[in-house]
Amino acid sequence: MNKLSLAYELHKRKLLTLLLTGVFIWSLFAVQWSTGLIHGSGLATAGQIFGAMFQPDVSADILIIALESSWITLAYAAAGMSLAIILAFFLGIWASGVLASGAKSRYFMKGTFRSVLGFMRAIHELVWAWLFVASFGLSPYAAVFALAIPYGGILGRIFADMLNDVPKEPIQALESAGASRIQCLIYGYLPNVRANILSYVMYRFECAVRSSAIMSFVGLGGLGYQIQLSLDDLQYNEVWTFLFFLIGVVVLIDLWSSQLRRRLAL
Amino acid sequence: MRKPKLDFINFSVILSLLIIAGSWFYIIVGQNASLTALFTGKNLEYAAKFFKGLFGVGVEDPAFTNRDSWSSALSLTLDTLQMSIMAIGFATVTMFLTVIPATRTVANGSLTLSKKRYSWISYGLIRVSYVFSRAIPELVWAMVIIFIFKPGILPGAIALALHNFGILGKLCAEVIEDLDKRPARNLASSGASKWQILMYAVLPAVMPQYLTYILYRWEVIMRTTIVVGFVGAGGLGQQFKMSMSFFHYTDITLLLICYIVLVFIADYVSEKSRNFVK
Numbered sequence: 001m002n003k004l005s006l007a008y009e010l011h012k013r014k015l016l017t018l019l020l021t022g023v024f025i026w027s028l029f030a031v032q033w034s035t036g037l038i039h040g041s042g043l044a045t046a047g048q049i050f051g052a053m054f055q056p057d058v059s060a061d062i063l064i065i066a067l068e069s070s071w072i073t074l075a076y077a078a079a080g081m082s083l084a085i086i087l088a089f090f091l092g093i094w095a096s097g098v099l100a101s102g103a104k105s106r107y108f109m110k111g112t113f114r115s116v117l118g119f120m121r122a123i124h125e126l127v128w129a130w131l132f133v134a135s136f137g138l139s140p141y142a143a144v145f146a147l148a149i150p151y152g153g154i155l156g157r158i159f160a161d162m163l164n165d166v167p168k169e170p171i172q173a174l175e176s177a178g179a180s181r182i183q184c185l186i187y188g189y190l191p192n193v194r195a196n197i198l199s200y201v202m203y204r205f206e207c208a209v210r211s212s213a214i215m216s217f218v219g220l221g222g223l224g225y226q227i228q229l230s231l232d233d234l235q236y237n238e239v240w241t242f243l244f245f246l247i248g249v250v251v252l253i254d255l256w257s258s259q260l261r262r263r264l265a266l
Numbered sequence: 267m268r269k270p271k272l273d274f275i276n277f278s279v280i281l282s283l284l285i286i287a288g289s290w291f292y293i294i295v296g297q298n299a300s301l302t303a304l305f306t307g308k309n310l311e312y313a314a315k316f317f318k319g320l321f322g323v324g325v326e327d328p329a330f331t332n333r334d335s336w337s338s339a340l341s342l343t344l345d346t347l348q349m350s351i352m353a354i355g356f357a358t359v360t361m362f363l364t365v366i367p368a369t370r371t372v373a374n375g376s377l378t379l380s381k382k383r384y385s386w387i388s389y390g391l392i393r394v395s396y397v398f399s400r401a402i403p404e405l406v407w408a409m410v411i412i413f414i415f416k417p418g419i420l421p422g423a424i425a426l427a428l429h430n431f432g433i434l435g436k437l438c439a440e441v442i443e444d445l446d447k448r449p450a451r452n453l454a455s456s457g458a459s460k461w462q463i464l465m466y467a468v469l470p471a472v473m474p475q476y477l478t479y480i481l482y483r484w485e486v487i488m489r490t491t492i493v494v495g496f497v498g499a500g501g502l503g504q505q506f507k508m509s510m511s512f513f514h515y516t517d518i519t520l521l522l523i524c525y526i527v528l529v530f531i532a533d534y535v536s537e538k539s540r541n542f543v544k
Contacts, residue, residue, distance in 0.1 A: 013473055013543050020480075024355035030348035031420045042414040049410060075289035082286045122529045126405070126493045127522075130510070135313035136304045140293045214405040217496060224406065231409055239410075247401040254397075260278050 052236035062238055065226060066245045073222040074249060076140065077212035080147025081205050087152030091117055092159030098189055099181050114160070120153030125211045126218065133218045143220045147208055158200055162193040195264040202257035209253060213246055223249075319515030328516035335520055339505075343524045346491045346501035349419040350532070353426035353491075354484040360427070361434040366464065368392040368435060369442040377447055378463055379454040392435070400432030408494040422499030426487050434483055441475045442468060477543050481536040488532040492525055502528075 008015075031037070039045070093099060095113035100106035129146035136142065171188045179187065216225030223246050230238035294300070322328030330336075366372055373389035375381030408425035415421035450467035458466070495503015502521050509517035 013477065016477060016539060016543055017473070020477075023351055024358075027348040027351035027355065030345065030352065031418070037418070037420055038415055039413075042416075046414045049413065071292070074285070075292045078282075078285045078289040079293055082290070118530075118533075119526075122489070122526050122533075123522075124489050124493055126496070127525075135316050136309045137312075139304060140297050141301060141304060144293065210401070210403045214403045214493070217405060217493075224403075227406055228409065231413075243402060243406070246406075247398065250401040251397060256278070259274065263274055 049236050049239075053240050055237055056240040056244055057235070057237040058241065062241055066223070066242055069221065069223045069226050069242070070245050070249055073209060073212045073224075073246075076143045076147065076215065076220070076222060077205065077208040079140075079144045080212065081151060081201070081208050083144060083148035084151035084155055084204075084208075085201060087148060088155035088159050091152065092156040092163065093185065095156060096160035096163035098163055098185060101181065114157070117153045117156045117160070121150045121157065122153075123150065125150045126214060129215050129218045129220065133220070138219050140220070142218075143212065143215045143222075146215065147211060151204060151208055151211075155197075155201065155204060159193070159197055162196055163189050166192045199257070199261040199264050202253075202260055206250060206253045206257060209249055210246075316515070319513075320519050322516040322519065325516055328519075330516060330520045330523065335517065339502075339520050339524050342502050342505055342521070343528055345419055346495075346503075346525075346528065347488075349423045349499075349501050350426070350484065350487045350491050352419070352423040353430065353487050354480060356423060356427035357430040357434050357483070358480055360431050361438055364392045364395075365435055365438045365442065366468075368396065368439045370439075371443050371445075371447065377442075377445075377450050377454075378460060379451055380460075396432040396435045396439075398432065399428050400436065402429065404429040404490050405493050405497065408497045408499050412498050417498040417500060417504070419500035422491065422494040422501060422503075425494050425499060426490060430483050430487060434479060437479050438472070438476055441472050441479075445471055474543050478540050481540050485529075485532050485536045488529055 091113055094109055095117055097106040097110040100109050125146050128149050129142055132142035132146050166189050170192070171184055174184045174188045213222055213224040213227075216222050216228055219225075223242050227239055227242045227246075230236075230242065318324065322330065367385065367388040369377070370389070371377040373385045375385070404426050407428045408422060411421045411425045411428075415424070445468065449471070450463050453463050453467050491501055492503040492506060495501045495505070496507045498504055498507075502525050506518060506521050506525075509515075509521065
């Protein structure tokens with residue numbers, strides 16, 4: 001290896017860092033910093049909003065609404081995730097190509113299903129929600145499907161990657177004992193990825209709760225809807241009550257999933 | 267036969283099954299949502315009309331064949347790209363400023379071999395701010411930020427940065443916590459200052475992982491730019507919302523095309539650069 005390529009190998013991380021910093025500085029020119037960026041009363045509003053943080057509205061009827069909409073948010077997230085898991089299970093297995101027998105059919109299956117998964121997750125869940133609401137109206141199913149499609153895409157892709165990373169030896173042992181592709185899948189691949197995929201699903205569930213909260217933007221109920229209503233009424237104290245409920249739900253699920261992940265890793 | 271034990275994992279499985287069952291029960295019975303009602307003739311007619319509108323069937327001069335629409339959509343795409351880069355840049359800068367005190371091994375002094383009284387306080391405060399900024403979705407941040415800033419790409423970038431600051435901070439603090447402590451301790455015991463430890467022991471070891479996380483979050487931000495635009499934070503999303511209100515369906519198709527292409531380009535670039543630094 002000559003000197004130049006060695007220097008390149010050693011410094012390519014610095015090169016990339018430099019490039020990324022340059023791109024960031026370029027992006028700053030997109031904003032005209034000299035003209036007024038803040039509303040005339042913007043700073044006063046900011047003061048009111050962050051002042052309200054320390055005195056959230058804790059009257060009984062607001063708390064009841066907050067509890068109810070937390071449950072709606074959680075319910076949409078759980079229902080959406082359950083569909084996403086089913087979608088990801090089948091699409092992920094197909095996209096990993098472990099069921100294909102020949103090299104050609106594996107290449108074909110991988111290509112097709114990976115691009116299907118890519119398309120599913122390329123579009124944000126809120127855009128899916130809007131498409132569903134526009135085509136069949138305000139129904140809880142719009143929220144559930146809108147969550148299930150992009151999350152199915154993400155989970156499916158990760159599941160496929162995990163299946164491809166399974167060590168070859170156990171699979172070869174099964175194959176040489178005469179197992180079919182399906183038997184290899186059930187007794188070789190799936191037990192190998194079980195713990196990893198479970199912990200990833202738990203992590204995604206936390207994200208799904210957050211996504212389900214913003215489904216409100218297209219008119220579907222939940223915490224986000226209440227936040228939006230209170231913001232429109234300029235009731236910042238209520239906004240913070242709902243925000244604290246959202247944070248509570250997310251933190252609870254985060255704690256649960258980190259506990260579960262620690263035990264699964266053993 | 268062994269008695270089935272109710273340990274934490276089994277309990278979690280049962281609890282999640284209960285939550286899923288309860289959710290479906292609530293949606294089907296509590297909210298009276300029937301799946302068959304979605305597929306009535308009327309709904310199908312609406313859906314058909316909507317998709318025909320999107321594909322520009324029977325529309326004179328649909329936006330995706332119009333030259334002017336393309337050029338305005340492309341300039342919005344550039345705006346969106348700049349917004350996403352600005353967002354990840356802000357998030358990265360604030361993360362770097364806070365990540366060292368937010369690391370447990372620094373707070374308890376096992377990494378730098380020096381312990382200050384206030385280190386646990388700053389650790390706690392920064393960790394709480396991470397949880398706080400992470401738990402609130404980008405869109406909600408954007409809805410609040412738009413009260414303060416004038417519409418444009420800056421509030422969008424700030425909203426995206428606020429959410430990703432918490433995520434990046436948590437991930438990056440964990441990277442430092444998992445570091446091999448020996449090089450840093452070695453430097454500390456030979457008299458290196460805090461900054462020298464950071465420059466020579468911590469940064470070189472964490473840089474590849476950090477670059478991976480930053481590029482990965484940038485991919486996610488790219489996808490979310492359209493959403494913060496919905497509340498007036500500039501870029502493709504804002505125009506999307508506008509065309510939606512005016513029922514300019516072919517414009518929406520054009521914007522969606524630009525958006526998907528942008529997302530795919532971002533995925534590709536980030537994957538290539540991640541492989542580059544591996």
